[in-house]
Amino acid sequence: MNRTLRGKVAVVGVGETDYYKRGESEDPEFKLALKAIMRACASAGISPKEVDGFASYSNDRSDPSRLAAALGCKELRFSNMQWGGGGGGGSGAIANAAAAVATGLADCVVVFRALAQGQFGRFGQGPQRNTIAGDMAHTVPYGLMSPAQMFAMKVVRFMSDHKVDQSALRAISLASYHHAQNNPRAVMHGRPLDEAKYDASRWIVEPFHLFDCCLENDGAAAMVLVSAERAKDFANPPAYVLGATIGSHFRAGASVHNAPDYATSAFKTLAPRLYEMAGVKPADVDVLQSYENFTGGVLMSIVEHGFCAPDECNEFFTPERLMAPGGGLPTNTSGGNLAECYMHGLGLNIEAVRQIWGQSTNQVDGADVAMVISGPMVTPVSNSIFGSEATL
Amino acid sequence: MSNAYLNPGLPQPVPSPDGLDKPFWEGLRNEQIFLQRCSSCHGWQWGPEFVCHHCLSMKLTFEQVAGEGIIYSYERVWHPVHPALKEQGPYIVVLVSLPQAGDVRLVGNLLGDPEQKVPIGAGVRAVFEHHPDAKPAAFTLLQWQLT
Ligand SMILES: [Zn+2]
Numbered sequence A: 001m002n003r004t005l006r007g008k009v010a011v012v013g014v015g016e017t018d019y020y021k022r023g024e025s026e027d028p029e030f031k032l033a034l035k036a037i038m039r040a041c042a043s044a045g046i047s048p049k050e051v052d053g054f055a056s057y058s059n060d061r062s063d064p065s066r067l068a069a070a071l072g073c074k075e076l077r078f079s080n081m082q083w084g085g086g087g088g089g090g091s092g093a094i095a096n097a098a099a100a101v102a103t104g105l106a107d108c109v110v111v112f113r114a115l116a117q118g119q120f121g122r123f124g125q126g127p128q129r130n131t132i133a134g135d136m137a138h139t140v141p142y143g144l145m146s147p148a149q150m151f152a153m154k155v156v157r158f159m160s161d162h163k164v165d166q167s168a169l170r171a172i173s174l175a176s177y178h179h180a181q182n183n184p185r186a187v188m189h190g191r192p193l194d195e196a197k198y199d200a201s202r203w204i205v206e207p208f209h210l211f212d213c214c215l216e217n218d219g220a221a222a223m224v225l226v227s228a229e230r231a232k233d234f235a236n237p238p239a240y241v242l243g244a245t246i247g248s249h250f251r252a253g254a255s256v257h258n259a260p261d262y263a264t265s266a267f268k269t270l271a272p273r274l275y276e277m278a279g280v281k282p283a284d285v286d287v288l289q290s291y292e293n294f295t296g297g298v299l300m301s302i303v304e305h306g307f308c309a310p311d312e313c314n315e316f317f318t319p320e321r322l323m324a325p326g327g328g329l330p331t332n333t334s335g336g337n338l339a340e341c342y343m344h345g346l347g348l349n350i351e352a353v354r355q356i357w358g359q360s361t362n363q364v365d366g367a368d369v370a371m372v373i374s375g376p377m378v379t380p381v382s383n384s385i386f387g388s389e390a391t392l
Numbered sequence B: 001m002s003n004a005y006l007n008p009g010l011p012q013p014v015p016s017p018d019g020l021d022k023p024f025w026e027g028l029r030n031e032q033i034f035l036q037r038c039s040s041c042h043g044w045q046w047g048p049e050f051v052c053h054h055c056l057s058m059k060l061t062f063e064q065v066a067g068e069g070i071i072y073s074y075e076r077v078w079h080p081v082h083p084a085l086k087e088q089g090p091y092i093v094v095l096v097s098l099p100q101a102g103d104v105r106l107v108g109n110l111l112g113d114p115e116q117k118v119p120i121g122a123g124v125r126a127v128f129e130h131h132p133d134a135k136p137a138a139f140t141l142l143q144w145q146l147t
Helices: A029-044 A064-070 A090-102 A134-138 A147-161 A166-180 A195-200 A270-278 A295-304 A310-316 A346-357 B022-029
Strands: A009-016 A053-057 A078-082 A108-115 A203-205 A217-227 A239-247 A287-290 A369-374 A381-387 B033-038 B060-065 B068-077 B091-098 B104-109 B123-131 B139-146
Touching: A009 A029, A009 A090, A009 A346, A029 A064, A029 A108, A029 A217, A053 A064, A053 A090, A064 A078, A078 A090, A090 A108, A090 A217, A090 A239, A090 A346, A090 A369, A090 A381, A108 A346, A147 A203, A147 A295, A147 B068, A147 B091, A166 A195, A166 A295, A166 A310, A203 B068, A217 A346, A239 A270, A239 A346, A270 A381, A287 A295, A287 A346, A295 A310, A295 A369, A346 A369, A346 A381, B022 B033, B022 B060, B022 B139, B104 B139
Parallel strands: A053 A078, A053 A108, A287 A369
Antiparallel strands: A009 A217, A009 A239, A108 A217, A239 A381, A369 A381, B033 B060, B068 B091, B068 B123, B091 B104, B123 B139
């Protein structure tokens, strides 16, 4: 038995709502989910009634049974939630959906993520209550409580170990904002960033300036997956799932910052498995979407996926290298979580598919292999590689 | 608390309802650091858990360890994410490893100038920050100072 996802499932439709600043969506979260799913189905040219499975992540609140009832789905055959918070499950939800289609559990699975922080509250705030117990009791009373604060501790250690300069983080931010200027969907469209503006921006927590941190947005995104056999019957060219992996390294979840291998994006064990399943090497990757909760996570992700040696970050991370179309490793070509929209990273997977379709606003010529890295520094994390027909 | 590192108003630590970290918080009140240790393989473990991750024994106890550590990493926070810290200004959170307890790590604040240069690898010693008048229950935080 050939235990792989390679080439067995393809994305045939993608859909997004408009993207709003946090709290500014007039639509409640469930309505945003419905809109994104219907747009993804329209992009694929199928009725939502044909969808027979849903997969999501990060404790999405839009329940698959309600979605199936609302959309008149003839039958529900797969409903799945990838465990773990943040964006770590973005590619994991796609892995789960693809596995369901590849093994015959379902025929047409929608992967989606919907967020309305105005309706349900913000991420980047500390807990406001009188007492606190459990793991957080060992961090919050010391003022360590937000995602930026949880992850800066890892990045400081990595940058110290490998003598990484601030300019490496800045390059990641500049590339994202550069790409957003060509993307009318991007929240930061029309708001360019340069070195001086980055350097002058306030610290959130060292080593993260304001522009090293993701946005907080409202909106929803969805994609439609079917089997490779059916995929050729759709209007869009199939974007095949070449590989996807989920997980983390030994005791990554040890509490109170006690993971033995600490200063890591958590991809050291996943990256080799992804490349093996996809039959791809780093040099084969035409375009990369790398989840930016914070730029430091992108830096470590790119290192741990073999694009750059840990001690060579200062030479490797330049804006030019990360910019489409001409850079050696065009990264976050929609503007990503920093400058397009923070949809817990599903927008990155959609951008990867767009690159395969040749429809990105920052198109890389002849992109056949597009990689997505989802949710660095959390556990579990996940990643995926999409390929054009030419890669099969 | 006049001698507290951070302004008052942050959530106050209380022992976990499952009892896992109770000896730790009780120890701090007596200026002692108690961390989890396996009675079977004698390995240290932090945060506390119901089973030893090394030998899988469920015979775990708490043992006292000296208040001496090494700065493993740190961060200087500028942007307040809690109303209690609005007027705080920058502050330093350190991740301290304890060589005498199998290099397990604890989170605390580094006392002194919040804009000081923080040397990773430097030695630190424990400072107990008591909050005897806290409601609903008194508690003690474990802070660190360069040696
Ligand atoms: Zn043991």
